[in-house]
Amino acid sequence: MRRYSLVILLAIAIFAALPYVLPTYYLSLTTKILIFVLFAMSLDLLIGYTGLASLGHAAFFGFGGYVVGLLVVRGQVSEWIALPAGVALATALGALFAVLALRARGSYFLMITLALAQVVWGIAFGWRTLTGGDDGLPGVKRPTFIVSLADENSFYYFVLLMVGLSALALVAIVRSPFGHALRGIRESETRMLALGFNVWRHQFAAFVISAAFAGLAGCLFVYNTRFVSPDVLHVVRSAEVLIMVILGGVGTLLGPAIGAAVIILLEDFVSSLTQRWLLILGIVYVVTTLFAPRGLVGLYRDYFSRNRKR
Amino acid sequence: MIALDIENVTKSFGGVRALTGVTLSLNEGERLVLLGPNGAGKTTLFHSISGNILASSGRISLFGDDITQLPPDARARLGLARTFQITNLFAQLTVLENILLAVCGAQKLTFKFVRPLDRYDDIQKRARALLEEWNLVDAADRLVRNLSYGEQRQVEVVMALSGEPRILLLDEPTAGLSPAETLRVMEMVRKLPRDMTIVMIEHDMDVAFEIADRIAVMHQGRVIAEGDEAAIRGNQQVSDIYLGVE
Numbered sequence: 010m011r012r013y014s015l016v017i018l019l020a021i022a023i024f025a026a027l028p029y030v031l032p033t034y035y036l037s038l039t040t041k042i043l044i045f046v047l048f049a050m051s052l053d054l055l056i057g058y059t060g061l062a063s064l065g066h067a068a069f070f071g072f073g074g075y076v077v078g079l080l081v082v083r084g085q086v087s088e089w090i091a092l093p094a095g096v097a098l099a100t101a102l103g104a105l106f107a108v109l110a111l112r113a114r115g116s117y118f119l120m121i122t123l124a125l126a127q128v129v130w131g132i133a134f135g136w137r138t139l140t141g142g143d144d145g146l147p148g149v150k151r152p153t154f155i156v157s158l159a160d161e162n163s164f165y166y167f168v169l170l171m172v173g174l175s176a177l178a179l180v181a182i183v184r185s186p187f188g189h190a191l192r193g194i195r196e197s198e199t200r201m202l203a204l205g206f207n208v209w210r211h212q213f214a215a216f217v218i219s220a221a222f223a224g225l226a227g228c229l230f231v232y233n234t235r236f237v238s239p240d241v242l243h244v245v246r247s248a249e250v251l252i253m254v255i256l257g258g259v260g261t262l263l264g265p266a267i268g269a270a271v272i273i274l275l276e277d278f279v280s281s282l283t284q285r286w287l288l289i290l291g292i293v294y295v296v297t298t299l300f301a302p303r304g305l306v307g308l309y310r311d312y313f314s315r316n317r318k319r
Numbered sequence: 320m321i322a323l324d325i326e327n328v329t330k331s332f333g334g335v336r337a338l339t340g341v342t343l344s345l346n347e348g349e350r351l352v353l354l355g356p357n358g359a360g361k362t363t364l365f366h367s368i369s370g371n372i373l374a375s376s377g378r379i380s381l382f383g384d385d386i387t388q389l390p391p392d393a394r395a396r397l398g399l400a401r402t403f404q405i406t407n408l409f410a411q412l413t414v415l416e417n418i419l420l421a422v423c424g425a426q427k428l429t430f431k432f433v434r435p436l437d438r439y440d441d442i443q444k445r446a447r448a449l450l451e452e453w454n455l456v457d458a459a460d461r462l463v464r465n466l467s468y469g470e471q472r473q474v475e476v477v478m479a480l481s482g483e484p485r486i487l488l489l490d491e492p493t494a495g496l497s498p499a500e501t502l503r504v505m506e507m508v509r510k511l512p513r514d515m516t517i518v519m520i521e522h523d524m525d526v527a528f529e530i531a532d533r534i535a536v537m538h539q540g541r542v543i544a545e546g547d548e549a550a551i552r553g554n555q556q557v558s559d560i561y562l563g564v565e
Contacts, residue, residue: 204424205395
């Protein structure tokens with residue numbers, strides 16, 4: 010326990026010091042990484058803990074982002090309303106999708122989430138008068154929460170705070186009785202039913218919580234890029250975050266965080282060399298499933314950790 | 320008091336009749352063993368009692384409550400616990416974690432999001448006490464998938480017991496076990512409190528006759544004989560179809 014607190018304090022110190030060390034470009038890259046860390050962790054609550062593989066998670070990420078973008082650009086609404094509204098509406102969309110998708114399991118669940126997400130993407134793409142269609146909505150100004158978050162440093166701290174608090178909440182959730190029940194559901198739904206657990210309600214709650222954090226990540230993402238386009242809702246986004254989770258290690262919260270950092274850094278590096286990022290992403294996925302099916306965290310546990318479970 | 324009352328229950332899968340007009344009734348604390356050849360409908364009857372499948376017609380009541388249409392989790396909350404014919408555990412979790420979940424379910428500790436499960440002292444204590452009582456302390460931190468089949472069967476029985484159920488359904492708890500493991504599981508069943516109502520599916524004659532207060536023999540979806548050991552041993556129809564003509 011003491012070792013844990015030390016690691017956490019050290020991490021806080023390092024992250025707090027980054028703006029004084031990193032050049033602006035790499036600081037904004039770190040901001041982007043943090044946002045995707047949250048996005049990937051939110052998805053892993055669903056995949057790794059509850060055992061529901063979704064290929065439509067960008068729907069909540071992008072929907073949250075669009076709500077913020079539309080309210081700020083079209084409605085000139087205060088950030089005090091826009092950000093909470095973005096999260097709340099992404100959560101509501103999560104509840105709706107959960108009701109529809111939880112009728113299926115396995116690859117059928119995957120296909121339904123994919124189809125539902127494509128509907129949202131189609132609306133953003135097609136409803137030009139509202140969303141600007143393919144051109145997107147430029148001019149989403151950074152928010153002012155007591156202090157202005159317009160510059161990279163203060164926005165970085167804001168994202169760090171939001172992602173840090175969300176990570177704490179997610180850690181609490183997975184260690185709580187609810188989180189343990191989700192693991193049980195992942196392992197055997199019929200057994201959980203026989204023990205008296207209402208499985209559907211647990212899955213519904215997990216789906217909605219997951220959508221809420223994905224929505225928050227989407228809002229932060231749009232504030233970060235000051236721009237929203239159908240790209241945030243695209244199936245490639247859903248696949249990318251899924252690969253982050255798988256690369257890092259399904260069923261841990263640290264894994265997806267590492268996976269998100271690796272993918273974003275790799276994308277940044279590759280984009281200076283070639284346009285064929287999706288090809289590289291595909292190769293990363295294939296290599297992961299072949300050589301590290303339980304992700305980087307699994308790989309570490311297999312080779313270095315002494316206290317792995319018998 | 321009548322613990323379990325099954326009235327004229329029928330179950331069809333498409334055109335196939337798995338159960339036809341099954342009527343059985345158990346008093347509180349009674350131990351009934353279901354016998355019958357493969358395909359007789361024993362497990363289908365179990366699933367109808369536990370809610371994993373719903374009866375096509377008829378009525379099932381548990382301690383006076385009509386449960387015919389209830390989902391399995393609601394029946395569990397009324398005090399019904401079961402094991403499965405094919406071991407059904409949380410394979411990637413440890414033995415302790417398996418039992419902890421069972422205790423959480425039994426104590427209706429659900430939708431608690433904040434305090435870690437490690438800090439629920441009463442739950443932890445109860446789970447550890449169960450492991451101690453049933454000699455599984457040494458296996459507490461082992462993953463269930465790494466246990467032997469016999470050990471898994473024992474974990475499954477402990478899991479079913481952790482909620483102190485009023486009625487327990489055991490679906491072939493000793494199938495596939497070595498003679499030594501069979502003895503161990505039967506010892507567990509023998510140690511169960513006398514006021515717990517038990518329905519058990521069993522193929523081993525010696526085990527069945529030893530445990531049962533009453534025996535029901537099923538064949539082709541019907542109960543064809545019911546009674547104590549002598550009545551079953553003396554029943555010509557049972558001998559013909561099940562025990563073999565001696």
